[in-house]
Amino acid sequence: MANIKPSVPKGTRDFSPVEMVKRNYIFDTIKSVFRKFGYQEIQTPCMENLDTLTGKYGDEGDKLIFKILNSGDFWKEAESKKEKVAGLEFNSKTLLPILSEKALRYDLTVPFARYVVMHQNEISLPFRRFQVQPVWRADRPQKGRYREFYQCDADVVGSESLLNEAEFVLLYDEALSKLGLKDFTIKINNRKILSGIAEIIGKPELIVEMTVAIDKLDKIGFDGIVKELLDRGFTDADIEKLKPVILLEGSNEQKLADLKSVLETSVTGLKGIEEIETIFKYVSNLTSQSSALNARVELDITLARGLNYYTGAIFEVKTNEVAMGSIGGGGRYDDLTGMFGLKGLTGAGISFGADRIYDVLEELNLFPASTEETTKVLISNFDADAELYALPVLQQMRTNGIAAELYPSSAKLKKQMSYADNKKIPFVVLIGSDEMNSGELTLKDMRSGDQQKLQLGELIERIKQG
RNA sequence: GUGGUUUUAGCUCAGUUGGUUAGAGCGCCUGAUUGUGGUUCAGGAGGUCGUGGGUUCGAGCCCCAUAUUCCACCCCA
Numbered sequence: 045m046a047n048i049k050p051s052v053p054k055g056t057r058d059f060s061p062v063e064m065v066k067r068n069y070i071f072d073t074i075k076s077v078f079r080k081f082g083y084q085e086i087q088t089p090c091m092e093n094l095d096t097l098t099g100k101y102g103d104e105g106d107k108l109i110f111k112i113l114n115s116g117d118f119w120k121e122a123e124s125k126k127e128k129v130a131g132l133e134f135n136s137k138t139l140l141p142i143l144s145e146k147a148l149r150y151d152l153t154v155p156f157a158r159y160v161v162m163h164q165n166e167i168s169l170p171f172r173r174f175q176v177q178p179v180w181r182a183d184r185p186q187k188g189r190y191r192e193f194y195q196c197d198a199d200v201v202g203s204e205s206l207l208n209e210a211e212f213v214l215l216y217d218e219a220l221s222k223l224g225l226k227d228f229t230i231k232i233n234n235r236k237i238l239s240g241i242a243e244i245i246g247k248p249e250l251i252v253e254m255t256v257a258i259d260k261l262d263k264i265g266f267d268g269i270v271k272e273l274l275d276r277g278f279t280d281a282d283i284e285k286l287k288p289v290i291l292l293e294g295s296n297e298q299k300l301a302d303l304k305s306v307l308e309t310s311v312t313g314l315k316g317i318e319e320i321e322t323i324f325k326y327v328s329n330l331t332s333q334s335s336a337l338n339a340r341v342e343l344d345i346t347l348a349r350g351l352n353y354y355t356g357a358i359f360e361v362k363t364n365e366v367a368m369g370s371i372g373g374g375g376r377y378d379d380l381t382g383m384f385g386l387k388g389l390t391g392a393g394i395s396f397g398a399d400r401i402y403d404v405l406e407e408l409n410l411f412p413a414s415t416e417e418t419t420k421v422l423i424s425n426f427d428a429d430a431e432l433y434a435l436p437v438l439q440q441m442r443t444n445g446i447a448a449e450l451y452p453s454s455a456k457l458k459k460q461m462s463y464a465d466n467k468k469i470p471f472v473v474l475i476g477s478d479e480m481n482s483g484e485l486t487l488k489d490m491r492s493g494d495q496q497k498l499q500l501g502e503l504i505e506r507i508k509q510g
Numbered sequence: 511g512u513g514g515u516u517u518u519a520g521c522u523c524a525g526u527u528g529g530u531u532a533g534a535g536c537g538c539c540u541g542a543u544u545g546u547g548g549u550u551c552a553g554g555a556g557g558u559c560g561u562g563g564g565u566u567c568g569a570g571c572c573c574c575a576u577a578u579u580c581c582a583c584c585c586c587a
Contacts, residue, residue, distance in 0.1 A: 049561080
């Protein structure tokens with residue numbers, strides 16, 4: 045077999061021990077907050093049937109789905125199908141089902157919708173679930189963008205209450221604060237407001253074009269948006285009507301007041317405003333002087349988000365401390381399960397982008413120092429006799445809940461010590477003939493360099509103290 | 511999918527107009543120290559220069575293709 049240079053696919057990464065400790069710190073923190081808010085964990089397969097996923101993320105999204113090649117001889121399959129079906133012409137569309145019927149999941153929300161429909165008789169509504177698993181997108185990698193990355197989702201289905209949305213704000217706030225972020229913004233909008241705006245300017249059919257354009261305000265400015273809108277079928281008169289809405293400023297209350305007058309003839313638009321107001325009211329009643337939010341909560345009507353299944357509230361979270369795309373997003377989707385045959389079930393959810401949060405914490409140096417330490421104590425290995433003597437000692441350590449390892453060969457002490465040093469192990473126990481004779485073992489604190497002789501019991505107590 | 515960029519030792523990077531034997535720092539190994547890491551000192555190992563073609567007397571350097579890194583656009587966590 046030829047020597048193949050080892051590599052991983054574009055946009056994927058290995059995670060080494062140090063990175064895994066940090067990643068688990070993020071996952072554990074987010075999961076603990078999910079549990080605290082009453083969410084239960086599930087997992088779903090990494091692959092779904094292709095038709096479960098297609099058509100849920102828009103045309104752009106569909107292109108980014110990783111498809112899995114069918115096993116077996118697909119060429120033979122194709123030829124036999126051509127014989128059976130008269131006049132079959134092969135093209136990308138007719139060939140696809142022969143080549144692929146499974147795909148890697150693109151997000152956690154659609155698989156969850158599928159899960160809910162399949163397990164509707166087992167779950168009781170409202171159902172609050174969280175899920176922390178990788179998702180895959182056939183994107184071109186760049187800053188904060190990977191082809192394999194983890195999402196941490198919390199969704200609730202079967203509850204219309206806007207209390208859920210309000211709790212998402214608190215959930216984001218608590219989790220990100222726990223991770224050490226100081227300055228972040230939870231942006232909130234409502235699809236109904238966007239619909240109302242499209243309605244007012246008389247172009248309800250262009251709502252998608254309108255939202256993707258105004259979503260770019262931060263990036264390309266108002267003039268850039270005007271250009272995009274003109275390209276996408278809007279007139280100067282439309283833009284004149286849109287302008288005050290896009291450039292809305294002031295406090296959330298002011299924005300809502302201004303929007304109300306703009307949208308006064310749109311039933312849908314006013315409904316959206318009312319929803320936002322209800323959410324804000326819930327949030328203020330869920331917080332108090334002593335438990336104020338760290339997050340800035342901001343109504344941002346330019347927030348659109350590409351996913352076309354959102355019908356109500358839309359969320360997006362950004363950190364203001366480093367340049368990074370959104371680190372979380374979510375919203376309300378009224379009929380996601382409808383596509384799988386279960387009508388009239390509403391859902392709402394949010395997602396944390398764990399890999400981006402990792403990059404942010406790394407850049408801001410926010411990982412706690414304790415994430416570096418793994419093994420607590422290394423027992424040295426002088427020779428065969430000492431090794432035999434050390435085995436029950438090792439066992440005692442572990443029985444006492446101390447992460448311990450015995451150096452597996454009687455290598456030079458120098459090597460054993462530098463192993464401990466490299467691995468940042470804070471304690472080393474030395475067992476030689478003196479120690480075996482006296483029963484007092486030598487404990488070395490690697491951080492100070494101090495060492496003392498102790499009975500095993502004392503030694504364990506000492507290590508437990510840290 | 512479009513445009514640009516990167517790739518040289520385990521890691522981070524030098525390498526002049528194309529010219530003998532491709533360098534540094536860190537890390538690794540050995541010793542000073544046969545029961546002691548992190549500091550110091552002495553020595554050592556380690557490279558098909560991303561890959562495949564081409565131009566040339568001669569290519570790490572020039573040309574083409576391809577992979578990869580990072581970045582921007584589209585879009586998105």
